[in-house]
Amino acid sequence: MKQLKNLLEESSLKITPQRLAILKELEKKGHASIEEIYEDIRDFFPSISLATIYKNITALKDENIISEICLHHKPKFEITKEPHAHFICKKCGKVEDVPFNELIKGEIDKQYPDSQKELYIYGICKECKEKES
Amino acid sequence: MKQLKNLLEESSLKITPQRLAILKELEKKGHASIEEIYEDIRDFFPSISLATIYKNITALKDENIISEICLHHKPKFEITKEPHAHFICKKCGKVEDVPFNELIKGEIDKQYPDSQKELYIYGICKECKEKES
DNA sequence: TTCTGTGCAAATCTTTTGCATGGCA
DNA sequence: TGCCATGCAAAAGATTTGCACAGAA
Numbered sequence: 001m002k003q004l005k006n007l008l009e010e011s012s013l014k015i016t017p018q019r020l021a022i023l024k025e026l027e028k029k030g031h032a033s034i035e036e037i038y039e040d041i042r043d044f045f046p047s048i049s050l051a052t053i054y055k056n057i058t059a060l061k062d063e064n065i066i067s068e069i070c071l072h073h074k075p076k077f078e079i080t081k082e083p084h085a086h087f088i089c090k091k092c093g094k095v096e097d098v099p100f101n102e103l104i105k106g107e108i109d110k111q112y113p114d115s116q117k118e119l120y121i122y123g124i125c126k127e128c129k130e131k132e133s
Numbered sequence: 134m135k136q137l138k139n140l141l142e143e144s145s146l147k148i149t150p151q152r153l154a155i156l157k158e159l160e161k162k163g164h165a166s167i168e169e170i171y172e173d174i175r176d177f178f179p180s181i182s183l184a185t186i187y188k189n190i191t192a193l194k195d196e197n198i199i200s201e202i203c204l205h206h207k208p209k210f211e212i213t214k215e216p217h218a219h220f221i222c223k224k225c226g227k228v229e230d231v232p233f234n235e236l237i238k239g240e241i242d243k244q245y246p247d248s249q250k251e252l253y254i255y256g257i258c259k260e261c262k263e264k265e266s
Numbered sequence: 267t268t269c270t271g272t273g274c275a276a277a278t279c280t281t282t283t284g285c286a287t288g289g290c291a
Numbered sequence: 292t293g294c295c296a297t298g299c300a301a302a303a304g305a306t307t308t309g310c311a312c313a314g315a316a
Contacts, residue, residue, distance in 0.1 A: 013270090013271095014269095014270060014271070014314090014315055014316075015315075015316095016270095016271060016272080016314080016315070018271080018272070019271090034305085034306090035305095047272090047273075048272085048273085049272070049273045049274070050273095050305095050306090051272080051273065051274080051275095051306090051307080051308085052271080052272055052273065054305095054306060054307070055271080055272085055307090056271090056272095058307095059271095068206050070203035070206055073201050073203055073208060075206060087245065087248075098244075101240060101241075101244070103236075103240050104237055104240050104241060107234060107236050107237050107240070108234075108237060108252075108254060111231075111234070112220065112254050112256045113256075114256060114257075115220075115254045115255055115256030116254070116255040116256070117252065117253070117254055117255075118251075118252070118253040118254075118255070119241075119250065119251070119252045119253075120250070120251040120252075121241060121245050121248045121249070121250055121251075122248055122249040122250075122251070123245045123246075123247060123248030123249070124247075146295090146296095147289090147290055147291075147294090147295060147296070148290075148291095149289080149290070149295095149296060149297080151296080151297070152296090167280085167281090168280095180297090180298075181297085181298085182297070182298045182299070183280095183281090183298095184281090184282080184283085184297080184298065184299080184300095185296080185297055185298065187280090187281060187282070188282090188296080188297085189296090189297095191282095192296095267316100268315105268316090269314105269315095269316090270313105270314090270315080270316095271312105271313085271314080271315085272311105272312085272313070272314085273310105273311095273312090273313095274309105274310095274311095274312105275308100275309095275310095276307105276308085276309085277306105277307080277308070277309095278305100278306080278307070278308085279304100279305080279306070279307085280303100280304075280305070280306090281302105281303080281304070281305090282301105282302080282303070282304085283300100283301085283302070283303085284299105284300095284301085284302095285298105285299095285300095286297105286298095286299095287296105287297085287298085287299105288295105288296085288297070288298095289294100289295090289296080289297090290293105290294090290295080290296085291292100291293095291294095291295100
């Protein structure tokens, strides 16, 4: 909880229960859509409005506290951290953060220095592969 | 024109002027959004309907004739070709297809064999860099 | 106290659907 | 001719906006 508060304190945004709830949700789930955030927060914060979620997602994105990603071409959000890739399991849908292997990053940076990279890898995760055999 | 027709012939979809127009537009622009496709086609095909664009984009995607990509987290479409990365210039907005350098691909495949990759590189293109200096 | 943030409702997109008609094969 | 595709209009979804009130600093 304390770290999430810090993220807001270091920005120009005020600390509100709604914003903390959004960040807490993203911290818990890793990645979530607007609708997922809304539904989950409503469980313990029934008065929150969808418009508030939208407005705050935009504000938090502008402050670079959270980042937008596209999983299966649907918008999701995550707390901003070190640049990393995403592995998405085509069977179970699980999403894993994958550190940018230095070799991959180096090779891209050689051709495109100072660029921001977004890498999505769609495959079958270890667990699903084991179940298959 | 003939190659585009072939794409449809090899699928279960019928050849219609609307579908050819969509493919022609994507061939010309490289990547386009639904709205861009609609506006551009309307210039010479005023009776085409937005619903037809949507239905056909879905049908063409299902047949793997076109692919969806997310540029700046907005959906765009392109004619399906060899897997490749996208370079997006943050200054002028230009989008370039970048062949998957074998080294990059090999390194990812080592960790995630048989996976589909989506790589977006956001940076400043050569032309914009030259203008700056 | 001040000013930003919230929640509601309405407005504005965006996308999908149903259905009668048109047109490819 | 038999279906599939098109276009229209309506419906459904997703996102944004305006405004009065509430709450953080």
